[in-house]
Amino acid sequence: MSSLVVIDRSPDPERTDPGRARGPTIASWVRAMGPNRTGALLLVAGTLLAVLWANGSHGTYEAFWDTHLTIGVADLNLDFTLHALVNDALMAVFFFTVGLEVRREFAIGELTSRSRAVVPVVAAVCGLLVPSLLYVLIARDTGWANAWGVVISTDTAFLVGGLALVGPRAAGRLRIFLLALAVVDDIGALTVIALVYTGDFTPQPLLVAAAGLAGIWFTRYVPTGRGPIYATLAIIVWFAFLASGVHPTLAGVAVALLVPVYRPSRRDVEHALRLARTFRQSPTTQYARAAANSLRESISINERLQSAYAPYVSFVILPVFALANAGVQISGDVLTAAATSAVTWGIVVALVVGKFVGVFGSTMLVRAFGVGELGPGLTPGRVAGGAALCGVGFTLSLFIVDLAISDPAVQNQARVGVLLASVLAFGIAAIVFRVTERSPREAEVGQVLQRPVDPERDHVFGPADAPLTLVEYGDFQCGFCLKTAGTIQEVVRELGGSLRYVWRHAPLLRYHPNAVAAAEASEAAALQGKFFEFERALFADQEHQQPTDILERADRLGLDLEKFEKDLTSPAVAARVRDDMLDAEAMDITAVPTLFVNGRRHTAPHDAQSLIHALLRTGRADDAPAPGGGRRSGPGGRKDPGRASA
Template identity: 80%
Template sequence: MSLPVVIDTSPDPERPDPNRREIPIASFVRRMGPTRTGALLLLLATALAIVWANVAHDSYETFWDTHLVLGLGDLTLDFTLHALVNDALMALFFFTLGLEVRRELTIGELTSWSRAVVPVVAGLCGLVVPALLYVLVARGSGWESAWGVVISTDTAFLVGALALIGPRAGGRLRVFLLALAVVDDIGALTIIALFYTEQFDPVPLLVAAAGMVGIWFTRHLPSGRAPIYTTLAIIVWLAFLASGVHPSLAGIAVALLVPVYRPSRQDVEHALALARTFRQSPTTEYARAAANSLRESISINERLQSAYAPYVSFVILPLFALANAGVQVSMEGLAAAAVSPVTWGVVVGLVVGKLIGVLGSTALVRALGIGELGPGLTRGRLAGGAALCGVGFTLSLFIVDLAIDDEAVANQARMGILLASAIAFGLATLIFRLTEHAHPAEEVGHVLQRPVTARDHVYGPMDAPMTLVEYGDFQCGFCLKTSGAIQEVVRELGGELRYVWRHAPLLRYHPNAIAAAEASEAAARQGKFFEFERSLFADQLHQQPRDMLRRAEELGLDVDRFEADLVSPGVAGRVRDDMLDAEAMEITAVPTIFINGRRHTGPHDARSLIEALRRARDTDDVSTARPEADAARS
């Protein structure tokens, strides 16, 4: 049997239905993707702000200085439109940042120290080194205190730019940079609170603290939580405003209290039961109950991220750019910026500081052997990602308003931010192009990038002369057939073979594949991975949550521990690691087999696999040390 080619017969979301009418904007967003579209809108808003500020500067200033009064009776709030964007709308931006931070700290990349140490160190050095370089360049200007302008990477631009210019199969680089960006955001927000707060009044913060305590306990209410969350969040925001702490920081304070968790089996089963009831009796009451149950099975953190993300990307951030990026470009202004230590401090801090801080610290941590860096994170990709971290926009412009009260100097700082972001983008593009072309094309996908270690699921002795690594999917029919052939191979070769399973679930075709993979990992924590694997292949049609628990009970596992492990971040992270490895090697069909570190392209029947394994052993075509050497070189 030759390597299978999986044919998708389901509707392709990338291929529009010819009978479906779609408005042009929706079609554009679908083709570009929300990440790229958001970055493009941010760029267009920046360009529009610059043009507006230079063609009609008076109208630009007048528009954003327009006052808006909100109030009831004697209680009024008087905002300019500029302040409304920076103080109120940006609170929603910080709220979404806080939700992401909370998720990563609870169930994401930053839950495991070994996985988090490298991006944490890189993120911290990416804060410190740019600030030091800025102070060094800007010393004597009187604006050394504005070092906070260069500390932050713009996450929206970072992700959008990576989608535009980043390497193919760059999933692991994206995960690394997002984890780094979370650390960057935490540091930047802390610095804003500690160093750029004026006229501090601690009394209103007592009200804010009471509101946040209320938010914490609201999670225990059986229903009606949304109005209470909203009311308390507004009270916290008003208290921050009255205290002198920038009110947008109320967004992250509230977000860190919003609960996040992975869906529990009971919630999923309850939602499925209500959906079946609705199918049998399609009434409005059952429809509402099923919809509510489905919604409640997902944590409010993830529901809010999903709800607010489009507004933040497509409305709030472009509005912020329009209100803050209006740099006046004149010969006098350019001449002043060209010799301004503030401008060059910003440029050097963002471009050079981020590159040295992120790449240097990553190289140091890597050399010391601290933490984990997965395959695919080559020096070239890390260098390109580090250069891209120099795109400092949203928070950099935000801090300019807080740190510099001289409009001429603030204008010079904004010029520095725009110039630094353009240079960082161009430098990252150049690095990615050069390093990706320099990487041997024949190695991608043909050599096992991550060597076999004790962390893998290994059947057979670790020092066996023959190794077969399979990337597979428990719901794949081809993997089922191959599993029978591999059992024959194991029986014939015995102690001469080590067989390794790694996960490569094809989500577009097998919706339960990740759940099955995570269940097998939960079983592995009790030493029953291969037993659970065989039970999954024995009955591919029954892989619902209750089926996983039934299998665990039949295999004699501690069901309570198994159920707890099913929703643990460690189990999810373990499956995601294998998936990122598969993506890095451009594995798009399963099963994909590597024999002694080289991709096997022949038939998958037992006799062919045995011959290929013996040929690899006898000729020493690719020794088991070869993948380790390749991984070390990358």
């Protein structure tokens, strides 16, 4: 049988509820567009509205955002303009959420591999250096060469939104890569502001910030009530950065990188389930509160904060930020002056060309010299599109214009350069993505196995040097994967030692909520040399894959339970499963089982004879014995991976 697409047949409340409005709603529109695209469109709308406002109603735009707010008691007062409130406070929340996501990726996600983490770091550093050098070369005779800081920063908000609008559909790894790059970029740019463009830098408050950050680190050891402590210390750190003269958005990143992230403990999950069952039997307020608290505490505060703040960041903070910052006045005199200004063209060339050369060039060099690696799906075409998108410099670029340039006329020229560069970078990125995604090489991404089989990493049954290879991306809770089990067992018997069979994870979260937990459990069993035994046990009883069931299987297989439970929550196990899932996304695997025969996606029927024919036809026929050859055991004495028949 061919790869089957699972169809969601759950009832649509908008169709089944007669009391619900039949017409489209905002919620249904957001679901259809997706939260990332919706947020990006709101960001673009805020930008266009700001430009129209600034040019259509002279003076009111600046007057509104220069409105002062004073908060305080007696002699202790804080005075902010609305513009500063958006850029210093609301954007600190945005950088906080970005830092949370990057912290998660470094701890238990894609960037746990040092060889992969080093690539965005190097790309970010080169993306800071190359544009600044280009700007200095072009603007060295203008008297404003010291404004090189305008071109060093990539606007993280527009980068994320732009990727959602014009990036590839399967952009998981690219988004992680660009987010990590953007965080390093922002830290570098904010550090430059503090060291180069801050005239009233006061180091003493940073001692308070350091103490607050240390407190945030140690708060993880407080048994309960950590939320209010984190919030209080985060506010103290933010005020300390503000008092020091360092841009306070850096406080958001610093705090986020110290917030702990971990995999849920199986014991905590079991405790939460017991409390939920107790509440079901005796629905009282006391049990409801206990069950809710237990469920919440079983998830790391990093992930809880990400899910809590994400909608506000996408739908409120970023559009308001664009509205407050994109109001560049564009008049005929300003455009005429900008057209012949070395400052304007220095900014445009530095952001559009410099960022691309710095990010894309360094990434390709790092990969070529073997210093770091790109995950499967991060093709040169996609990296090129992301590098072009990095030329969108907005927030900090406009902020540094006011700090580095004192002449109002030159400031206007610089703002035009920033705006023009951002538009050009966005347009070039859209073209690069469109062209590369349609190129024959990119079109092959979903048809060719992106990561070659690695016997040191993959779960392989059969000789490591077997001439024929069958790779399955599957889900332990999928009934179709179970039905394919007997087929694969027959193929293994027929081809014997000429075949190596590889299992990789592609859990369908939408349909199988326990599939990720089962995949992680199999990886924990693999660390004790019993992956295929655990795999068979999972397929033998797909209906029972709760935490207690997982532990019972491990006990029956004779695993060290203490080590097994510890490994279940380890970053390495979580990252391994997520790595396979990102591979599957990069290859547009939306249904399981998906098979790759000798490195190419198998789209023909999945019966044994069809698979055998495809393997022999596309494999190294000279090395492959005729069907029916004796079966050999795999490396390390691995047993037959055949599972319970359907």
